[in-house]
Amino acid sequence: MGSPFVSDVPAAQALAAWREARVAAGCPGRVDVVRVPVGEAVGRVSAEPVWAVRSSPAFDASAMDGIAVRSADTVGAAETTPVVLGCDDFEVVDTGDPLPPGCDAVVMREHVHRTADGGAELRAAVPPYQHVRSIGEDISATELLLPEGHRLRPVDVAACAAAGAFELAVRRVPLVVVVPTGDEIRPPAADLAPGDIPDTNSLMLAAQAREIGCAATVTDIVPDDPELIRAVLDEAAARADLVLLIAGSSAGRDDHTARVVARAGSVAVHGVAVRPGHPVVLGTTGATPVIGVPGYPVSAALTFDIFAAPLLAELVGAAPPERPTATARLARKLPSAIGMDDWVRVRLGRVGDQVVATPLPRGAGVLTSLVRADGLLVVPSGVEGHHAGETVRVDLLRGLREIDRTIVAIGSHDLVLDLAASALRAADPLCTLASSNVGSLGGLVALRDGLCHIAGSHLLDPATGEYTLPYVDRLLGADVAVVRLVHRTQGLLVRQGNPLGLKDISDLTGEGVRYVNRQRGAGTRALLDHELARAAIDPDRIQGYAREEHTHLAVAAAVAAGRADTGLGILAAARAFDLDFVPVAEEPYDLVLRTEDLDNPQLSPLWTLLDRADFRVRVESLGGYSCAETGKRIR
Amino acid sequence: MGSPFVSDVPAAQALAAWREARVAAGCPGRVDVVRVPVGEAVGRVSAEPVWAVRSSPAFDASAMDGIAVRSADTVGAAETTPVVLGCDDFEVVDTGDPLPPGCDAVVMREHVHRTADGGAELRAAVPPYQHVRSIGEDISATELLLPEGHRLRPVDVAACAAAGAFELAVRRVPLVVVVPTGDEIRPPAADLAPGDIPDTNSLMLAAQAREIGCAATVTDIVPDDPELIRAVLDEAAARADLVLLIAGSSAGRDDHTARVVARAGSVAVHGVAVRPGHPVVLGTTGATPVIGVPGYPVSAALTFDIFAAPLLAELVGAAPPERPTATARLARKLPSAIGMDDWVRVRLGRVGDQVVATPLPRGAGVLTSLVRADGLLVVPSGVEGHHAGETVRVDLLRGLREIDRTIVAIGSHDLVLDLAASALRAADPLCTLASSNVGSLGGLVALRDGLCHIAGSHLLDPATGEYTLPYVDRLLGADVAVVRLVHRTQGLLVRQGNPLGLKDISDLTGEGVRYVNRQRGAGTRALLDHELARAAIDPDRIQGYAREEHTHLAVAAAVAAGRADTGLGILAAARAFDLDFVPVAEEPYDLVLRTEDLDNPQLSPLWTLLDRADFRVRVESLGGYSCAETGKRIR
Known part of the structure; x- marks a missing residue:
């Protein structure tokens, strides 16, 4: 299949090699200087020192x-x-x-x-x-007011105006041209056929460029044709300060980026020791820098942060954007391969006197991991990951005061928690409910280890037929309270019209019925096992019993895609994928927490919300939920 | 003179009283909802939760x-x-x-x-x-993608587009109308007569509003006429979501704000326990919130941060802007009056393994204290200040990585340091030279106490006639290096044409000659004392010997304003204020530092700069400087 030519250059070395290549290609070190009225200079970067022309005050x-x-x-x-x-x-x-x-x-x-x-x-x-x-108490004529290379803030322009500097020499706004490529790429709002991918990267990269003070334009989507890509690249390079050529940057069949850039100019680096983001291309076309941006959205976003943002800051002579950092305790083990900087997205929340970091899904295609992230944790290439409970340093994507107000829920997933998260935020923009889905048992363990405020659980004890409480006794001991969130109906998710005519659990052993299960430790898995035991059905007789998905929605997706015929889940998941639903059992879904947290002001907005009649109406309108006992303390 | 009606309401209480008044006046809690294409939604705040309409990926x-x-x-x-x-x-x-x-x-x-x-x-x-x-690995149709009240970032809009949400419900951009008032206020670029004040606050406040995502317009300057102000206020309130009425907010003759607002609507608070910013007015006009913003620029800027920014965030349902914080060691004693939150601007730099905070001038009129600030330190109303060396928490205005690269200079002021600061920044946007002017002796003490990297000194020892070295021996001991910065000429600053015909130091005792001195510990003061001793002149015979200013430029300003006839200073200060200059002596100006810091990479850009021929040319072109020994280690 041809040998892929993608290397693993460490990020710092890649930046240095790219810089050398830019110098060799004659790329400008800075964009031009323009003079603008002081009132329009906010956000721009000074290109000359600003000296005071008059004193302020100008008189005693x-x-x-x-x-x-x-x-x-x-x-x-x-x-x-x-x-x-x-x-x-x-x-x-x-x-x-x-x-x-x-x-x-x-x-x-x-x-x-x-x-x-x-x-x-x-x-x-x-x-x-x-x-x-005294005259000159604030500003003395001829004193240095601002150095070159300073990004002008409101106070700076006011001081410039006071000092008589009405026109400022600043750097031109750099222009980023984004070139999406790929036969399978479609405009985001187009109707998508199987295999089509909406071009959300262009939207994101252009917005990232504008966010740091650049201008950005996006070309039409270019098919996978080296000649066409070359033509668009040349045209873009002629007017841009930086070209971002999206996708086609790995070494597959349709991946022309590296070859096209090499022919149009030079490739300094193809492949960096960064995950996600590995197959990036750093090069030049004429005297214009070019980045071949990987097509996976998380890779694309991080490639901008790691390679584009520092260059764009350099072009205006400003310090690169900097994120504040904090230390946090890792909620679970985080393995990482040697040889790659691993950019892990984490959720953060304060539990007790520590900030706890919960790693989010690590796939380069999981953009929601960046959407939900409160921080970025870089595991350097020389480190083989971290143990659970280890203290790590994270770059913050949200303010610490917001993080301090976050209610951390770890455990079973339920849509009611999503609904609560949105309602809490609507009532108070500083209030966040962050939930990580690791199954009911995982949540109780996280609560025991001080990694969350709340564990959502619907764990059935087969011995007693009781939910959650026996596990709480065994795992957590005395100082724990349990508050009912909802009752909900679990059932078999089946394709429209229930083509296999499944009626209950006993039909799962039928010829050709492919089941998709939930992971061990999930409440829904325990429910299945309990129902199987009651009906005296051997799990080995169910085809697909060993196949595990981690959420209700993933089970529904598998059924919708035809990879399985059925799985146990909630009605809302069936509705999400237009599936039919065969009810099996009603179960309570409870929130487990430390007794002392019942009075924790961080959590009080949640109890207030559970009491609200309008919230209960919205929950029940989801279908399959009853709020008869919502908010009731059952232990 | 009438009794001023300005109270000292604590900030939190003032915010609460204002909120109550807004509710009573029927001010909207949120601005309206508008629907915008997802590509235009970055920076806006979601007004509804965003639910996924399609899955991503949409196929296995x-x-x-x-x-x-x-x-x-x-x-x-x-x-x-x-x-x-x-x-x-x-x-x-x-x-x-x-x-x-x-x-x-x-x-x-x-x-x-x-x-x-x-x-x-x-x-x-x-x-x-x-x-x-798998289908839905990133996003499952119907899942909650974003809550209400979320400020949309590039990754968020990309995820929305991937999830099929092409139009988003967001809050309208709030409009801030800024109304400058005052008979003495002029457009910034106008020719100023004595007593005129340029309107830099409108520029600043409008920019502050835009910086946090609002629209802003500024009205014409309104004279001090209650009827006129009322008319403009009514017109502004009719279209604005917040009116900022500048100046006239204290209780002096021309201060109509509180009365006008009271008549046009209601005044909830007049006077808060915050310094600077004390005479703020918080009220309403019709159903529009109004802030009477104090006219001093630092008060105006902080009033926006403390009162306007939280309201504007609330109007769009978003979390208020939050600054990262850090702990720092206070470089000197910081007294503060009980009963007021004291917002102190500080410079920050890393010296050894600690961040050191040096308070900047505290006057409400010193806008450059905000321009130069790296952080804000709030001394709460219940605290009577801090001791030197105490650890304090500061809100950061610059990134810690930038602060880590800052060269901290404390000591005597010289323009060459300003020039070096700008040249260093131009060469490397992350490199900052921050100098605080406390006189030569103060700088040596700060170096002894580990509060700076470099002390600028030109202290003459009367006993030996030697500069700086004898003091270094006495104060600092062995592990200290001294590097020559420049030689410079000191002289008498006199008005154009030298009307009193001063020729040398001995003329200072002449009838009617009013001298302005530098503070004790300043090298220029020591030079004067040395010259007086050499000429056997009793300091008591000099009128104004006891009158102290803290910088060359302040001495020049006093002479320029006619408050004094002469003072000792450098040629550059004379030029700044169009004064004439009578040379008295040439002196060396040296940089004192710990020997171990000679190899500190934080400082190395400075040594490189001092070697640059173009830099030396620029220094000598300032006038009164010689670079013959610049960069030479003299100890």
Whole structure:
């Protein structure tokens, strides 16, 4: 199949090699200088130092509301020996007024007693220059106000205007041209045939460029034809400061990027030791830098952060964007292959006195892992991952104060938690409910280990037929409370019209019935096992019993795609994929937490929400849910 | 003079009172909902939860470049027992291709050996679903993608587009109308008469509003006439979501804000326990919130942060902007009055293993204190300040990685340091030279206490006639290096034409000559004392000897304003204020540092710069400087 030519160049080395290639190709180190009115300069980067042209204030001014006096006239004034100034010996001044000629000090209005004939009685002597704002106190003409290479903020432009700098030399806004390629790529809103992929990367990359102060345009989608790609690349390079050529950057059949860039200019790097993002291409076309951006959305987003953003900052001579960092305790083991920087997306929340980081799905195609991430954790190429509970440093994608307000739920997934997350945020923009789906048992273990506030559970104990409580007793002991969230109906998800005519659990052993199961530790798995035991059915007789998916929706997706005929799940999951639903059992879904957290203000918005009638109406309208006991403490 | 009606309401209480007043006045809690195409939604705030309309991927797809197979066909394949698939038993697939019907797994290209007749030899069995990206792996139709109240980022809009949400319900962009008032206020670029103040606040406040995603317009400047202000306020309130009425908010003669707002609507708060920013007015006009913004620029900027920004975030239902924080060691004592939250601007730099915070000038009129600030330190109303060396928490205005690269200079001020600061930044946007001016002696003490990297000094020892070194011996001991920065000429700054005909130091005792001195510990003060001793002149005979300013430029400003006739200073300061200059002495200006810091990479850009010929040319062109020994280590 031909040997792929994708290397594993460490990121720092890749950046250096690309820089060298850009210098060799004659790429400009900075974009041009333009002069703009100071009012339009916010967000731009200064291209020259800004020196003050005038002083501010431009005159000696009163710093208070009161009266301007000659300090010499007040010598000797005291409580017992007040001095009275005649009405010609002072002048009433407001804050900011110029000091009248001859005056050298100001007395605050509160310390002046006006006499009947318009004089002013002072009960304290006044030192020279009291409450006087001296000329140049803020800015002295000719002083350096701002250095070159400074990204201008509102206070900066105000200071420039005060200092008489009405036009500023700044760097031109760099232009990024995004070129999407691929026969299978369609505009996002197009009707998609099987195999078609919506071009969401162009939207994202252009927005990323604009977010850091650049201009961005997106070309039409270019088919997988090297000649066509070359033509569009040349045209883009002629007007862009950076070209982002999307997809086709791995070494598969349709991956022309590296070859096209090599022919149009030079390839400095093909393949970096970064995951996701490995098959990136760094090169030049003419005197324009080009990045071949991998097509997986997480790879594309991180490629922008790691390679495009530093270059674009360099082109305007500014410091690259920097994310604040924090330390966090890792909620679970995080293996990582040696030889690659591993960019892991994590959810963060404060549990007790520590920030806990829960790794999100790591696939390069799982864009929602970036959407849901509160932080990025880089496992460097020399490190083989981290143990659960290890302290790690993360780059923050959300503010710590927001993270401090986050309710961390780990356990079984339920749509009601999603609904609650949205309702909580709507009521208070600082309130977040973050749930990670690891199954009921995994949630109880996470609660035991201090990694979450709440574990969502619907674990059936086969011995007692009771839900959750026996497990809580065994795993967690005394200081734990259990609050009912909902009752919900579990059933068999089947294709429209129930083509195999399944009626209950006993039909799962039927000839040719392909089942898709949930993972061990999932409440739905325990429910199946319980129902099988009640019906005395041997699990080995079910084809697909060993095949595991991790969420209700994944089970529904497998049935919808025809990879399986049925699986146990909730009604809402069936509705999501237009499936039919054969009810099997009603079960309680409960929230388990430490008793002390019942009074934790971080969690109180959730209890308030569960009491709201409108919220209960919305839950029941999802179908398959009952709120009869919602919010009730059952232990 | 009438009793001022400005109270000291704590900030949190003021925010609560204002909220109550807004509710009472019928101000909307949120701005309206509008629907925008997903590509225009970045930076906007979601007004509804976003639910996925389609799954992503929408089909089972290959996750690798390779061949799609039936896993059952590969059972038994191993190194010693390879399985060969005929060319009809597999299909070549690229990453992202839909899985062909019948296939349930993918083998990576690297693990396939093609046979001469087009078959594929496998040396390992393949489990079902290996390298298959399942339908819905990223997004399952109907799942909650984003909650309400979420500020949309590039990854979010890409995920929305992938999930089939092409139009999003977001909050309208709030409109802020800025109304500058005051008889003395002029457009920034106008020619200013004495007493005129350029309106830089409108520029700044409008930019602050835009920076957090709002629209902003500025009205013409309104004279100090309550009727006129009322008319403009009513017109502004009719179209704005928030009106910022600038200045006139203290209780002086021209301060109509509170009265006008009270008449047009209601005043909830007049005066908050915050410094700077104390005389703020919080109220409503009709159903529109109004802030009376104090006219001092630092007060205006902080008033926006403390009162306007949270309201504007609330109007769109988003979390208010949040700054990252860090802990730092305070470089010097910071007194603070009980009863007021004191917002102190600080410079930050890493010295040794600690971040050091140096307070900047605290006047509400010193906008450059905000321009130069790396952080904000709030001393709460219940705390009477902090001791030198105390650890404090600061809100960061710059990234910590930038702060880590900052060279901290404390000591005597010299323009060459300003020039170096700009040149260093131009060469490397991450390199900052931050200098605080406390005089030569103060700098040496700061170096001793580990609060800076470099102390700029030109301290003359009267006993030996030597500069700096005797003080270094006394204060700092052995492990200290001294590097020459420049030689510079000190002289008497006098008004144009030298009206008093001063020729040298001995003329300072002349009848009617008003001197302005530098503070104790300043090198220029030591130079004067040395010259006076040499000429056997009693300092008491100099009128104004006790009058102290803290910088060369402040001395020049005093002479320019006619508050003094002369003072000792450098030529560049004379030029800044168009003064004449009577040379008195040439002196060396040196940089003192710990020997170990000679090799500190943080400082190396400075040594490189001092060696650059173009930099020396620029220094000498300032006038009054010689670079003959620049960069030479003299100890």
